[in-house]
Amino acid sequence: MPDRRRHRGPHPEDAALFAAEMLPRLRTAAVDFCYLLDRGYAEPSALKLVGDRYALRARQRTALARACCTTEAVTARTRRVLDPSLLAGRELWIDGYNLLTTIEAALAGGVLLVGRDGTLRDLASVHGSYRKVAETEPALRHIGAHIADLKPARVVWLLDRPVSNSGRLAALIREVGTECVPPWTVRLEDSPDRILRGSPHAIVTADxxxxxxxxxxxxxxxxxxxxxxxxxxxxxFAD
Structure with missing residues (x-):
């Protein structure tokens, strides 16, 4: 079925699934899920065990999977996070779809999850196809304004070439990027993740x-x- 969404907003059930009264149950489930991950349980089996125990719906289970990780992963990831004040004069390489869809969701009021590692993740996903929404251009301009404040020497966006409409999105990012300081470079790559995993530059991702x-x-x-x-x-993971 074609993707006809005009916004990257919340699912119709999210108001109930992530209501304030649901958060204590979700937080307890997150603690239990992380406990099992720390003890070597496979993620699918641990998620089913915890999800069944707390009678979680599919999107709530997805939220746990996006937000939770092992203590070892938290320690390693947080040790390598950059203070924004250290970005001046450095190159910044961006996991394009990862950053853009999260800010689109933020502008549309979609659920955003603070992960155990401190990152922010949305519940949207890009599976083979991307569709521009009403929030796309405003999201790019918000991103541009924040990056300009950090004064990087160069900004490079990486997009997945196999994803449908990546070429159109690349053209839009280049158009917006011509107004930014510094101007943006956009690259279509078969495997941006592989490039970013080996990058010596500062990167932006929550993957x-x-x-x-x-x-x-x-x-x-x-x-x-x-x-x-x-x-x-x-x-x-709030106290």
Whole structure:
């Protein structure tokens, strides 16, 4: 079925699934899930065990999978996070779809999850196709304004070539990027994740597979979203 969404906003059930009265149950489930991950349980079996115990719906289970990780992963990832003040004069390489869809969701009021590692992740996903939404251009301009404040020497966006409409999105990012300081470079790559995992530059992503590589990364999505009044941020690890 074609993707006809005009916004990257919440699912119709999210108001109930992530309501304030649901958060204590979700937070307890997150603690239990992380406990099992720390003890070597496979993620699918641990998620089913915890999800069944707390009678979680599919999107709530997805939220746990996005937000939770092992203590070892938290320690390694947070040790390599960059303070924004250290970005001046450095190159910044961006996991394009990862950052953009999160800020689109923030502007549209979609659920954003604070992960155990401090990153911000949305519940949207790009599976083979991307569709521009009403929030796309505003999201790019918010990103541009925040990056300009950090004064990097160069900004490179990486997009997945196999994803449908990547060429159109690349053209839009280049158009917006001509107005930014510094101007943006956009590259279509067959495997951006592989490039970012081996990058010596500062990178922007919340992708666990990339963050588990020995990379220095900037928590840019959270930095931007926390300044947007529309953003619906759900912290499953709040005290």
């Amino acid at each position: 666990s597979g990339i963050l588990d590589a020995p990379v220095r990364w900037l928590n840019l999505a959270r930095r931007i979203a926390e300044r947007l009044p529309e953003a619906w941020i759900v912290d499953l």
